[in-house]
């Protein structure tokens with residue numbers, strides 16, 4: 001059993017910790033603030049557990065929307081209320097700072113500020129935390145080790161902002177408190193509260209199709225794998241037991257229901273497709289790989305052709321015959 005499992009473990013990207021989560025796991029927030037002029041602004045905020053959105057900031061009511069029943073993690077209602085209050089103050093302070101910068105000619109309208117901040121977990125411990133700020137879509141400042149570093153793209157304005165931030169130790173302590181201590185505590189609580197959902201196993205469905213012809217006498221074989229969870233998956237075109245290294249793996253794309261989709265393609269000469277197969281390994285399959293043969297796929301097409309066409313002809317003949325009889 002172990003012998004059979006070893007190759008599977010070797011091919012699945014990313015290790016898993018004892019709790020069955022893919023490593024590393026992260027929580028981060030994204031904030032996008034747009035300032036059109038000195039009286040029009042819009043704030044978008046969201047919270048993310050890895051790829052999965054868990055929170056939205058509702059700017060109309062200035063409250064946090066919890067997208068999953070477990071999105072509160074292990075924070076108490078008091079803690080959430082405190083966080084909401086802090087965020088409300090944060091939005092006001094940032095808005096005032098931006099308008100001030102515009103009046104100082106450091107920024108200009110329309111103005112777009114993007115912020116992302118979060119922390120990463122490895123083997124149950126904090127493995128990194130980050131805060132990055134962008135202005136007009138370009139890096140502005142980052143905060144490695146809780147101190148502000150201006151981006152070369154940020155110019156003098158970013159340099160001045162960092163100088164002001166770094167002068168005050170209190171700023172660094174606050175930052176550490178949020179993106180390291182609080183974030184880690186929240187992430188651990190969130191993983192625990194959402195365990196049943198996050199550790200579910202959903203089996204992929206796979207099917208083959210023919211892609212647009214890459215050239216005369218060439219075929220593009222497409223293997224679709226969809227509906228699987230968690231994200232790590234192994235898909236390869238095979239000739240017998242031989243992996244085909246020319247297999248092109250697409251991006252793993254999200255389905256609307258939280259599962260994933262991936263396609264793997266292989267370009268071959270038309271005569272060489274016969275003994276090819278697509279093999280799929282996924283943790284939900286428990287070692288029972290999905291194997292789809294191109295030949296069968298093709299013969300399914302032939303069977304359909306062989307059954308449907310005569311059937312259609314028969315129906316048409318019957319219809320004509322009935323019509324004739326009725327008119328008589």
Ligand SMILES: *[C@@H]1O[C@H](CO)[C@@H](O)[C@H](O)[C@H]1NC(C)=O
Nearest residue numbers: 035036037038039040041109
């Ligand atoms: C600010 O921009 C908004 C949206 O375009 C516009 O409706 C509003 O009149 C502008 N206000 C000023 C003071 O220019």
